[in-house]
Amino acid sequence: MSLEIKVPEVGESITEVTIASWLKSDGDYVEQDEIIAELESDKATFELPAEKAGVLKIKVQDGETVDVGTVICEIDTSASGSSDKSEKKEEKKESKSSDESKSSESSEPEKTGEVKEMIVPAVGESITEVTISSWLKEEGDFVELDEIIAEVESDKATFELPAEANGILKIVAQEGDTLEIGATICKIEVMSGAPSSSGGDAKKETKSESASAGGDSSSSDSYAAGHASPAAAKILKEKGIDPGTVKGTGVDGRITKEDAENAQKSASKTESKSEEKEEQGSAPVAGSRNQRREKMSSLRKTISKRLVSVKNETAMLTTFNEVDMKPIMDLRSKYKEQFKEKHGVGLGFMSFFTKACCQALLEWPAVNAAIDGNEMVYNDYCDISIAVSSPKGLVVPVIRNAENLDFKGIESEVVRLAKKARDGKLSIEEMQGGTFTITNGGIFGSMLSTPIINAPQSAILGMHNIVERPVAINGQVEIRPVMYVALSYDHRIIDGKESVSFLVRVKELLEDPARLMLGV
Amino acid sequence: MQYDVTVIGSGPGGYVAAIRCAQLGLKTAIIEKYDTLGGTCLNVGCIPSKALLDSSEHYYNAVNHFKEHGIDINKPKVNFKQMIDRKANVVKQTCDGIDFLMNKNKIDVHHGMGSFVDKNTIKITPAKGKATEITTDKVIIATGSKPSSLPFAKIDKKRIITSTEALSLSEIPKHMIVIGGGVIGMELGSVYARIGSEVTVVEYMDRIIPTMDSTMGKELTRASKKIGIDIKVSHKVTSIENKGKEVIVKAEDKKGETVEFKGDYCLVAIGRRPYTDGLNLEAAGLSTDDRGRIDVDDHLRTKVDNIYAIGDVVRGAMLAHKAEEEGTFVAETIVGQKPHIHYKLIPGVVYTWPEVASVGYSEEELKEKGSEYKVGSFPFKALGRARASMDIDGVVKILADKKTDEILGVHIIGARAADMIAAGVTAMEYRASAEDVSRMSHAHPTYMEAVKEACLAATENRPIHI
Numbered sequence: 001m002s003l004e005i006k007v008p009e010v011g012e013s014i015t016e017v018t019i020a021s022w023l024k025s026d027g028d029y030v031e032q033d034e035i036i037a038e039l040e041s042d043k044a045t046f047e048l049p050a051e052k053a054g055v056l057k058i059k060v061q062d063g064e065t066v067d068v069g070t071v072i073c074e075i076d077t078s079a080s081g082s083s084d085k086s087e088k089k090e091e092k093k094e095s096k097s098s099d100e101s102k103s104s105e106s107s108e109p110e111k112t113g114e115v116k117e118m119i120v121p122a123v124g125e126s127i128t129e130v131t132i133s134s135w136l137k138e139e140g141d142f143v144e145l146d147e148i149i150a151e152v153e154s155d156k157a158t159f160e161l162p163a164e165a166n167g168i169l170k171i172v173a174q175e176g177d178t179l180e181i182g183a184t185i186c187k188i189e190v191m192s193g194a195p196s197s198s199g200g201d202a203k204k205e206t207k208s209e210s211a212s213a214g215g216d217s218s219s220s221d222s223y224a225a226g227h228a229s230p231a232a233a234k235i236l237k238e239k240g241i242d243p244g245t246v247k248g249t250g251v252d253g254r255i256t257k258e259d260a261e262n263a264q265k266s267a268s269k270t271e272s273k274s275e276e277k278e279e280q281g282s283a284p285v286a287g288s289r290n291q292r293r294e295k296m297s298s299l300r301k302t303i304s305k306r307l308v309s310v311k312n313e314t315a316m317l318t319t320f321n322e323v324d325m326k327p328i329m330d331l332r333s334k335y336k337e338q339f340k341e342k343h344g345v346g347l348g349f350m351s352f353f354t355k356a357c358c359q360a361l362l363e364w365p366a367v368n369a370a371i372d373g374n375e376m377v378y379n380d381y382c383d384i385s386i387a388v389s390s391p392k393g394l395v396v397p398v399i400r401n402a403e404n405l406d407f408k409g410i411e412s413e414v415v416r417l418a419k420k421a422r423d424g425k426l427s428i429e430e431m432q433g434g435t436f437t438i439t440n441g442g443i444f445g446s447m448l449s450t451p452i453i454n455a456p457q458s459a460i461l462g463m464h465n466i467v468e469r470p471v472a473i474n475g476q477v478e479i480r481p482v483m484y485v486a487l488s489y490d491h492r493i494i495d496g497k498e499s500v501s502f503l504v505r506v507k508e509l510l511e512d513p514a515r516l517m518l519g520v
Numbered sequence: 521m522q523y524d525v526t527v528i529g530s531g532p533g534g535y536v537a538a539i540r541c542a543q544l545g546l547k548t549a550i551i552e553k554y555d556t557l558g559g560t561c562l563n564v565g566c567i568p569s570k571a572l573l574d575s576s577e578h579y580y581n582a583v584n585h586f587k588e589h590g591i592d593i594n595k596p597k598v599n600f601k602q603m604i605d606r607k608a609n610v611v612k613q614t615c616d617g618i619d620f621l622m623n624k625n626k627i628d629v630h631h632g633m634g635s636f637v638d639k640n641t642i643k644i645t646p647a648k649g650k651a652t653e654i655t656t657d658k659v660i661i662a663t664g665s666k667p668s669s670l671p672f673a674k675i676d677k678k679r680i681i682t683s684t685e686a687l688s689l690s691e692i693p694k695h696m697i698v699i700g701g702g703v704i705g706m707e708l709g710s711v712y713a714r715i716g717s718e719v720t721v722v723e724y725m726d727r728i729i730p731t732m733d734s735t736m737g738k739e740l741t742r743a744s745k746k747i748g749i750d751i752k753v754s755h756k757v758t759s760i761e762n763k764g765k766e767v768i769v770k771a772e773d774k775k776g777e778t779v780e781f782k783g784d785y786c787l788v789a790i791g792r793r794p795y796t797d798g799l800n801l802e803a804a805g806l807s808t809d810d811r812g813r814i815d816v817d818d819h820l821r822t823k824v825d826n827i828y829a830i831g832d833v834v835r836g837a838m839l840a841h842k843a844e845e846e847g848t849f850v851a852e853t854i855v856g857q858k859p860h861i862h863y864k865l866i867p868g869v870v871y872t873w874p875e876v877a878s879v880g881y882s883e884e885e886l887k888e889k890g891s892e893y894k895v896g897s898f899p900f901k902a903l904g905r906a907r908a909s910m911d912i913d914g915v916v917k918i919l920a921d922k923k924t925d926e927i928l929g930v931h932i933i934g935a936r937a938a939d940m941i942a943a944g945v946t947a948m949e950y951r952a953s954a955e956d957v958s959r960m961s962h963a964h965p966t967y968m969e970a971v972k973e974a975c976l977a978a979t980e981n982r983p984i985h986i
Contacts, residue, residue, distance in 0.1 A: 223924040224951040230860070237858035254950060 001078050003052050004071045007039065014041045018065045019072065026058040030075065037072070052077045114190040116165040120152070120179050127154045127428070131178045131298045132185065137163075139171045143188060150185070151424075155302030157431065158392065158424035167191040178298060225253030232260035239263060299393045310455045315491035318450040318462075321503045323510045325466050325481040328352050331513055343408040349463070350386065351410040353438055355516050356509035357461055358382040358403040361436055364502040366494045367487075368435050370456045376493055385434030385454055386414060388421040395421050396454055398434040438463065442483065451488045458493050461506070462486035521628070523549045525854060526642055526656035528634040528799065531559020533831030533843030534662030535618055540851035541660075542625035549654060550627055551634035551644055553798075557618040558611075560664050560832075561840040564684040567614050569704075571607040572687065572711045573871050580714035580747065585910060598715045600692050607687065630654070636804040639824050643800075658826050658854055661814060662847065663799060665792035665832035670699070673760035673788065679767045680760055680786045683708060693717045695783035697769050699757050701728030703870045705789035706740065710872045713749045720750045720781055722771055727753055729870055733882035733931040735897075735917050740933060743874055743913045755779065760786050794833040820850050828854075842866045865948050869938045874900075874914045877941035880929035880948055883919060892922035896954060896978025898970045900934040902986045905965035911935035916974040918954055925953035925979065936967050943971060954978035 007017050020038040024030050030050040037048040050056070054077035060066055120130055133153040143149050143163040150161040163169075168189040173179050228236055228243045232255045236243050239260075246263045248255035296304075310316070332347055339347040361368040361382050369378045382403040385396040397417035402410060420426045437454040442465040451462040462485065469482040485506065489499045509515050524546035527538045534550060535557060541548040556563060582596045622629050632646035637653060645651040667682035669675050677685050686708045694717065698709045701723030713719040721728065721744075727737040728744075728751060741751055755771040758778070767786040773779050794812040801807060801814070805824045809815055814822055814829040821828050828850045831843030845861050852859040870876040886893045900906040900914035914934025920927050930944030947957050958975035962968050973983040 223921075223926055224953075227951045230862070230949050233860050234858060237860065250950075251956070 001076070002057075003054070003075045003077055005048070005051055005073050005075060007066055007068050007070050007072055008048075009068050010039075010041055010044075010046055014068065016065055016067050017041045019060055019062050020045060021062055022058060024056050026056065028056050030054065030056050050075060054078070111167075112190045112192045116167065116188040116190050118161070118164050118185050118188065120181050120183050120185055122181050127181070129178055129180050129298065130154045130159075132173050132175050133158065134175055135171060137169050139169060141169045142191075143167065143169045152185075153298060153392070154428075155298045157395070157426050157428055161185065163188060165190045176295065222252035224251075226255060228255040228260060229257060231257045235260035236263060297392060303393055306455065307452055310453055314453055314455070316453055316488055317491045317499070318486050318488045319496075319499050319503055320448070320484055320486050321507050323483045323485055323507050324471065325483050325510070327511055327513055329481055339407075343411070345408065345411040345415055347407065348411060348414065350414045350438070350440075351407040352510060352513060352516070353461070353463060353506075354384055354386075354399065354402050354405075354410045355407070356506045357384065357436060357438060359509055359516065359519065360502050360505040362403060363505060364498045366498045367459045367489065367502045369493055370435070370458055371490070371493050372456070379435045381435070383433055383435045385431075385437040385457070386417065387437060387439035387454075388418050390421040390424065392424060395426060395431060396434065396437060397421060397426050397430050398432070437461070440464075442466065448484050448486065450486060453488055453490055459487060459489040459499070459502075462488065521549070521654045523547050523628070523654060523656040525549070525658045525660060525851075526551065526634075526654060527660045527662055528642070529559060529662035529664055529831075530557040530618065530629075531662060531664045531831065531843065532561045532840040533664070533847045534559065534660070535621065535847075536844040537660050537662060537830060537847030537851050538627045539621060539625050540848045541854065542627050544851055544855045546851075546854065548625075548627045549630060549656065550622065551630045551632065551642065553631075553633050555631065556612075556615040557622065557629065558615045562614050562618065563611060564687055566840055568607045568611050568687045569683070569707055569711070570871055571610040572603065573707060573873075575603045575606065576711045576714040577873055588910065598692065600715070601690075603715075604688060604690075633798050635798055635800040636806075637800075639804040639826060658828065659804075660847070660850055661796075661799065661822075661827065661829040661833055662831050662843065663795050663833055664843075665838055666795045667788065668791045668793045669788060670757065670760065670790065672758070675788060676762055679762040679765075679784070680788060682788055686785075686787050689785070693783070693785040695720070695785075697722065697767065697781050697783040697786045698789055699760070699769070699786065700789040700791065701725070701751065701753065702731070702789060702791065703729065703868075705787065706744065706870055706872050708787060708789065709749055710744065710747060713744075713747045718750075718783075719748070720752065720783065722755045722757055722769065722781065723751070723753045724756050725753065729876065732868060732870075732876065732878050733917065733929065734884060735915065736876050736878060736931055736933050739874075739913070739915055740870070740872060740876055743933075744872070746913075752779075760788070792832065792838050796833060819853050820846055821853075836863060837866060837868065839866065839868065862949065865945055867941045867945055869941065871938060874911065874934045875937040876933045877937040878929065878931040879941055879944045880927065881919060882929060882931065883917075886919060886928060891928070893919050893928055894922050894978055895919055896974045896976065896981070896983075898973035898977055898983055898986065900967070900970055902973075903965070903967065903970055905967055905969065906935065908965065909935065914970075916970040918971070918974040918978040920954040920978045925955055926951055927954055927957070927975075930971070932971070934967060934970065940968055940971060943968060
């Protein structure tokens with residue numbers, strides 16, 4: 001495309017100008033805003049900037065006098081730069097102004113005519129439908145192959161949806177829509193050639209990048225892009241804006257103080273959306289009789305269905321016991337520091353409980369078994385599901401072969417899985433196939449509960465709050481930290497003897513952790 | 521009296537915190553146990569040691585270098601009393617400066633021992649007179665540190681001394697044995713070596729200034745030997761005895777054999793410990809950890825939510841400028857701002873000659889982290905400016921990320937390294953790459969050109985002047 005550059009109006013009384021000198025030669029590649037010529041009028045000299053980047057074609061030579069409005073040169077914007085470097089610069093400049101970017105977007109990559117239809121992938125055997133939880137890209141955006149364009153939720157986990165081609169996004173399913181496996185989510189109008197990665201699209205890209213992308217996002221030119229200067233960092237923190245959502249205008253995309261001061265307006269779209277949500281969900285005014293209705297997420301719908309069916313289909317019973325937590329607490333306070341220093345993870349209660357359960361499960365295999373039709377399936381391994389409350393609801397990732405792991409192994413698995421749960425990054429595989437579940441209602445302060453079995457498993461251990469209680473020790477009343485533990489179990493497969501003995505065994509192992517080591 | 525903020529301790533952490541609080545409109549009090557404000561740094565640390573370092577450096581140059589510069593003088597003599605008096609005068613002027621700043625910012629200064637009555641009440645017990653009590657909304661503990669001692673050797677302050685006494689001796693030691701080759705040991709060791717003492721540094725680790733990049737330790741060892749300091753590394757001191765006019769230090773060397781050093785003074789410079797004596801922390805519900813430090817969170821808040829602690833009494837390097845940053849940080853946090861300290865970018869300095877300064881990761885730390893890095897270095901020898909002033913000892917070492925070229929560490933030993941390191945901090949705060957720095961114009965001839973050249977060396981190994 002060729003762009004004609006005319007002599008601009010420079011003042012009301014000036015009607016003609018002389019080309020004092022061309023600073024660029026015919027056929028040169030010029031960048032946008034670069035000064036290409038000096039013009040002289042009878043009142044002043046002024047500079048002529050290039051309105052677009054491209055190859056210059058001079059029409060009026062040095063020394064000639066022309067009227068205001070005369071076309072003096074053309075810039076061929078479809079031509080590429082003479083070197084990679086200038087191209088890069090050009091792209092950066094373009095990304096500065098959004099209306100510029102649109103035209104360059106349409107002029108750079110070419111449509112191939114092919115349209116890629118993206119369908120809901122099969123994400124796990126038992127999953128039949130998914131919900132679009134959010135689009136990270138907008139209709140008409142240029143997306144790159146493998147770039148994450150949407151977040152999709154199933155009843156078990158959240159997935160990220162990568163683009164299957166380079167091109168223009170056409171959204172078919174809207175946010176909140178529930179789709180069956182195989183249904184069309186979106187279409188991508190495939191485009192050939194480099195998508196000018198940091199070109200026209202760059203601005204939108206950084207805009208929609210989620211907070212987690214931070215400064216080192218793949219779309220940035222440099223490792224330092226998005227790095228806030230000390231003063232800028234303070235301003236952003238006070239405004240509560242993630243530096244990852246701010247477009248830096250400093251060298252290589254660094255965020256300057258000015259960027260930070262102006263940040264609010266250009267804060268990311270996704271962020272402002274979540275802010276809106278937070279506002280909606282903010283504490284109600286006292287006395288207000290306002291009611292709100294929110295759609296159940298598919299995760300919550302599934303949880304509710306499953307919980308009810310488990311209650312209806314099993315003969316569930318709960319048995320309780322109490323554990324004197326003093327020995328474990330002593331052990332923890334004694335070795336907490338050393339453990340952390342040596343292994344890099346904290347020594348929590350989970351490792352003790354998991355170890356104790358594994359040992360007891362191996363002794364009472366029915367607790368670790370499941371009913372399958374007319375058969376009972378016994379497991380010679382302990383895959384312990386741990387209940388983690390994530391922002392989207394309760395999830396139960398699995399620690400595999402927990403019976404073979406040491407304390408460090410268990411603690412690091414707990415930390416790894418809990419973190420993934422919190423970030424909504426757990427995969428289906430990571431949540432399938434547990435043989436026994438441990439849940440800790442105690443972290444929210446519960447003292448007693450009857451947890452519901454995590455089907456198809458047959459038993460679940462409930463941990464609770466630790467409270468000081470007077471207890472009789474060798475005929476003396478002592479104050480001890482006590483935790484009530486509960487075991488809910490399916491009476492169809494586990495008899496009272498097994499369930500109660502299992503729980504007593506767990507209690508014994510916890511009250512004298514040395515037995516864990518000795519296996520007695 | 522009722523205050524918004526009360527700062528206990530008037531060292532560089534405390535007085536900076538107080539000034540920043542006052543600037544932010546808080547009614548502020550500061551409590552100081554000693555007669556003069558300024559804490560360790562101004563009274564018995566940074567300022568007096570730098571005064572003596574400069575005096576002794578001048579003397580050393582007069583004796584050893586003036587002739588080469590073409591200045592013939594009669595053999596100069598140390599007037600040690602005058603040297604110490606000048607130091608005292610510098611200290612006095614600087615401390616008076618703090619009084620002025622307190623007045624200017626309308627901060628109430630209370631002299632006396634500050635101690636907690638409860639979390640909002642502080643008792644001030646002056647050396648003479650009656651104790652008073654003030655109430656306060658917030659408290660900033662900035663009581664600093666004291667020199668550490670060895671369990672088997674009592675500091676008698678006569679022959680077995682700490683840095684405090686070493687700054688006010690009445691005679692030039694004949695042979696000073698310095699226990700500890702850290703910052704304080706090397707600085708004071710070089711003061712006395714320059715003015716004629718025989719100095720032996722006994723260090724437990726296998727190198728001096730062990731917290732810094734090992735190249736710095738090597739270079740400083742070389743430079744220190746030039747002025748006659750005898751350095752014994754990998755020596756574990758086992759006893760120090762004051763025999764009246766003589767001190768005998770026994771140590772175990774690498775092979776486990778006992779070595780004996782005799783001198784007239786022994787300076788124990790093995791580090792410092794947090795100082796919280798007399799604060800009555802328990803009354804506020806506070807305690808210290810196993811190393812005597814007050815536990816604080818990322819916002820420097822103690823477990824009692826209106827009490828903060830900064831500087832040497834909390835975790836982190838014991839540096840005046842670290843305390844200053846923390847003072848500002850807490851003051852701004854109190855009024856609801858969200859400041860930030862980049863702890864990895866707090867520079868460390870040794871004021872020997874040549875000076876040593878560093879910021880960011882050392883090569884050893886990067887190795888341990890498993891980072892992929894590259895090294896660029898440039899010797900002062902190859903600098904025009906260094907030749908002109910005969911300060912040719914030293915090297916600049918730049919560590920940069922192998923892939924991104926981001927500067928990860930700047931280590932300088934050489935003339936004016938302490939001032940030059942600021943450029944390293946600036947570059948690293950903005951995550952500059954080695955090439956970024958090497959493409960910035962540096963005035964010629966200056967010492968800073970060594971930084972540019974080292975960055976060029978780190979970029980593609982293309983320094984110009986070597």
